[in-house]
Amino acid sequence: MAAFLVFIWFANNHFTQYSIRILNNIAIFIIVAVSYNLINGITGQFSLEPNAFLAVGAYTSALLTLSPEEKARSFIIEPIIWPLSDICVSFPVSLLIAGLVTALAALVMAVPVFRVRGDYLAIVTLGFGEVIQVVANNLVPVTNGPLGLKGLSPYTNIWWSWGVCLFTLFCIVRLVNSSYGRAMKAVREDETAAEAMGINAFWIKTLAFTFSAFFEGVAGGLLAHLITTISPSLFTFLLTFNLLIIIVIGGLGSTTGAVIAAVLVTWGGELLRFFEEPVNLFGFQYEGIPGMRMVIFSFLLVLVMLFARSGLMGRREFSWQKLIDWVRMRVRSLRRKG
Amino acid sequence: MMEPLFRIEKLSVLFGGLAALSNLDLEIGRGEIIGLIGPNGAGKTTAFNAIAGGLRPTGGRVIFQGQDITGWKSFRVARAGIVRTFQNIRLYSDLTVRENVMVACHSSIHYSFVEAVIGMGRFARDERHVLTKAEKLLETMGLLDMADEKASALPYGSQRKLEIARALALDPIMLLLDEPVAGMNPMETLDFGRLLAKLHMECELSIGLIEHDMSFVMDVCHKIKVIDHGVPIAWGTPKEIQKDERVIKAYLGAG
Numbered sequence: 001m002a003a004f005l006v007f008i009w010f011a012n013n014h015f016t017q018y019s020i021r022i023l024n025n026i027a028i029f030i031i032v033a034v035s036y037n038l039i040n041g042i043t044g045q046f047s048l049e050p051n052a053f054l055a056v057g058a059y060t061s062a063l064l065t066l067s068p069e070e071k072a073r074s075f076i077i078e079p080i081i082w083p084l085s086d087i088c089v090s091f092p093v094s095l096l097i098a099g100l101v102t103a104l105a106a107l108v109m110a111v112p113v114f115r116v117r118g119d120y121l122a123i124v125t126l127g128f129g130e131v132i133q134v135v136a137n138n139l140v141p142v143t144n145g146p147l148g149l150k151g152l153s154p155y156t157n158i159w160w161s162w163g164v165c166l167f168t169l170f171c172i173v174r175l176v177n178s179s180y181g182r183a184m185k186a187v188r189e190d191e192t193a194a195e196a197m198g199i200n201a202f203w204i205k206t207l208a209f210t211f212s213a214f215f216e217g218v219a220g221g222l223l224a225h226l227i228t229t230i231s232p233s234l235f236t237f238l239l240t241f242n243l244l245i246i247i248v249i250g251g252l253g254s255t256t257g258a259v260i261a262a263v264l265v266t267w268g269g270e271l272l273r274f275f276e277e278p279v280n281l282f283g284f285q286y287e288g289i290p291g292m293r294m295v296i297f298s299f300l301l302v303l304v305m306l307f308a309r310s311g312l313m314g315r316r317e318f319s320w321q322k323l324i325d326w327v328r329m330r331v332r333s334l335r336r337k338g
Numbered sequence: 339m340m341e342p343l344f345r346i347e348k349l350s351v352l353f354g355g356l357a358a359l360s361n362l363d364l365e366i367g368r369g370e371i372i373g374l375i376g377p378n379g380a381g382k383t384t385a386f387n388a389i390a391g392g393l394r395p396t397g398g399r400v401i402f403q404g405q406d407i408t409g410w411k412s413f414r415v416a417r418a419g420i421v422r423t424f425q426n427i428r429l430y431s432d433l434t435v436r437e438n439v440m441v442a443c444h445s446s447i448h449y450s451f452v453e454a455v456i457g458m459g460r461f462a463r464d465e466r467h468v469l470t471k472a473e474k475l476l477e478t479m480g481l482l483d484m485a486d487e488k489a490s491a492l493p494y495g496s497q498r499k500l501e502i503a504r505a506l507a508l509d510p511i512m513l514l515l516d517e518p519v520a521g522m523n524p525m526e527t528l529d530f531g532r533l534l535a536k537l538h539m540e541c542e543l544s545i546g547l548i549e550h551d552m553s554f555v556m557d558v559c560h561k562i563k564v565i566d567h568g569v570p571i572a573w574g575t576p577k578e579i580q581k582d583e584r585v586i587k588a589y590l591g592a593g
Contacts, residue, residue: 021420093400160404171455174454174455174456174457175451175454175455178449178451178454178455178465179440179444179447179449179454179464179468180451180454181432181454182440182441182444183441183444183544184435185430185432185433185437185439185441186430186433186444189429189430189431189432189433190428190429190430190431192392192412192428193424193428193429193430194430194441195391195411195412195413195416195581196390196392196413196416196422196424196428197413197416197421197441197444197445197504197505197508198413198416198417198421198441198442198444198445198508199413199441199444199445200413202411205449209449246384270503315432
C-alpha cells in the first residue's frame, strides 16, 4: 500500500504527461470494470449499461462544476434552463451527486426489470444506452446537444483517479465478501434455490445493479474532468463492448480478474501503437499500418479465449494467503527435487 | 380441536385445462413425519411447489401456524419456517460447501449492506455467528472435512446431505423433502433414515416427505397420503396404506 502511494507520487512528479494520462485512464477503467463485473459476473445478470451510466455520470458532474459564465458562453444554440444555469459546486460534491443520480436511474430501471426473470436486463440497458444518446443529442437546453460540454476544469489528477479507484475496490471487495455478496453469487448459481433459502432475489439484484451504477456514475464524472470535453458521441455502445471484453478476459465473476484485464487492455492498447509506427527492422523498412494494433489486439483476444476459456482468473480471487501457500508449495517441491 | 401446525385445504393447481393437483387436504402436526406418495406424474412435486411458493395455486388455502400463506413468494415462505429441498439437487455448484450453508443464513443477518462495506456495527458479530453455525451444521452432517471443496465436487450422497444442512441453516419449523433418498444405495438410505430420526428427535422438526422408496417411507413416516393423477386417493398409517385396494391398484394397475 505504502509502495503504491510512493509509486503514485513518483509518477505524478516524474512521468511524462502521456504516461500520467494512461495511468488515469487505467484507474477509471478499473472502477468501471470492477463495478460492471459486480452485476455481470458476481450476480450473473447480463447487462449492457456502462456507456449509458458513464454518460449520465459525466453529464451530471460536468453540469455541476461548470461556472455560470462558462455555461452561458457554451450554450449557443439555446440557453441553459434555469436551475442548472446557476448551480456550481465543488468537484468532489459533483462526483458524489453524479454517482447518486446514476444509482437512481439504475433503481428506476431495476424495479420493473427484476420483477421478471430472464435476460431482460440486457435489452433494457441496451435500450437505455441508445435513449441516453438521443436525449443528449436533442435535449439542447440541458446537454447542449451534439456540441457537448466544453471547457471543464481538468480536476481529475492521478490522486483523484487512483484514490476513487482504491475506494471503489475497497467497497466492492467488502460487499462481495459479506453475506450480501454470497447471496449475489447464490442468485447467479441458481435463482430458484436461492429464493427457496430465504433470499429475496429481487432485492439482491437491485442492490447489485444500483451499487455498480453508483461507481460507474462517479467514474463518468472523473472521465469528464479528465478529457474536459464531453459530447454524446463519446458514449457509444463501443465503450460497453470494450468493458465487456475486459471483464470476460479477466474472468467473469472475479474482481481481481477485472482489475488485471483493465490494466492489460488499457495499457496494452497503448503499447500496441508500436505496430502502427514506421520502424526499420534489420534493413527492412516497415511503414506502419494504421489500425494494425486492433488486428493484433483481436488476435490476442482469440488466443485468450482459446487457452483460458473462463478468462485469466476464472472465478478465483487474489489473496496474500494463497500466494504465500503457493510459494511455500513450490519451494518444498524444489527442495524435494534437489 | 387444536389447530394443527400446518394445514392445506382443497389445494388445486391447474395448468391450462389440466388439473395437476385437485382438492388436496393435508395436515401436519408439530413433530410429525408425513409421507406423500403416488405414481410418477401424480402431482406430488406440484403440491410441494404450490406450498413453498414456486408455483401459485389456483385454488385452496395453505395455513401455517394459524397464518394464511397461500401464494406467498418462496423466500417469504422459507423465512416463515417452511424450507424445502429439491428432487434434482440444486446446490450453488460453484460455491464451496461452507458457503452453500452460509448463504442460507442470509435471512438471519442483521447488518445492512452499508455496514458490510464499512465493516462496522453488527457486521463482525453476525459474520462470526454465521460461520460457527455453518460449521456446526456441517459437523452434524459429517461434511466438515470437505468444507472448502466446491459443492459440485462432492459425491452424490454428500450433496444430498449438504442440501439438508443448507435447509437446516434457516432454522426451519417444517422441512419438505422431495425424494431425499433417490439414487442412494440401501446402506446410504439406512444412514439417511437414522439421520432423519435424529433430527426429528433433537429439533422436533415436522417433515413432509415425497419418496418412491417404499420401505423407507413405511419405515419413517407416521402417516401417509397417496395421490394419483392429482387426486388424493388414500390417507392413513403405513399399515393401512399397504392394505388399501385403491393404492395397490394405482401402483400396480388394474389387474
